[in-house]
Structure formats: C-alpha cells, structure tokens
Amino acid sequence: MTTVSIRDAKNRLTELARQVEKGETIVVTRNGRPAFDLVPHKPRKGLRLEAIDEFKKIHGITTIVPFIADDFDDPLPEDFLLNPLPPDA
Secondary structure, X not given: OEEEEHHHHHHOXXXXXXXXXXXXXXXXXXXXXXXXXXXXXXXXXXXXXXXXXXXXXXXXXXXXXXXXXXXXOOOOOOOOOOOOOOOOO
C-alpha cells in the first residue's frame, strides 16, 4: 500500500491511477493524516430481477402470495392491543 500527500497525489494523479488500475490501494494524506483511499473500482452488485424468476422456477413457486384473507385490511377491535395474550400463546 502506497501513501502519498494530497499535494503529491494532485501532481501525480495519472501515475497513481495506473497503479490503482493494477489493483493497488493508495492512501492519500493531508497534514500527515489519512484523508481518503484511492481503490480499484468494483462494479455495484444490485438486485438481479431475473434471479427471482429463476428461483421461482427451481422451487415450483407459481405465486408469491398464495392467499390473502378477505378481511386482511379490516380494522382490528378497539381493545385488541389492550388485551393480554393468552397464557398458552
């Protein structure tokens, strides 16, 4: 790992970029303290939407939510949260 001052980094940016492209990490310092690192670029790993279809096919899933009760969004009784849970729950 190479360490350079921010002034040297500014003057040698192209050279440092070549080193980073080869996989090296360079620490850039300001007043002798590390300020930031120059690191090789890594492509972001995002959500692969096609993987969902592959997973569903492998596991034989035809629908994501197989059943939603008709009263799913009905209001709960007013005292629902005030009643303690039964002892066997």
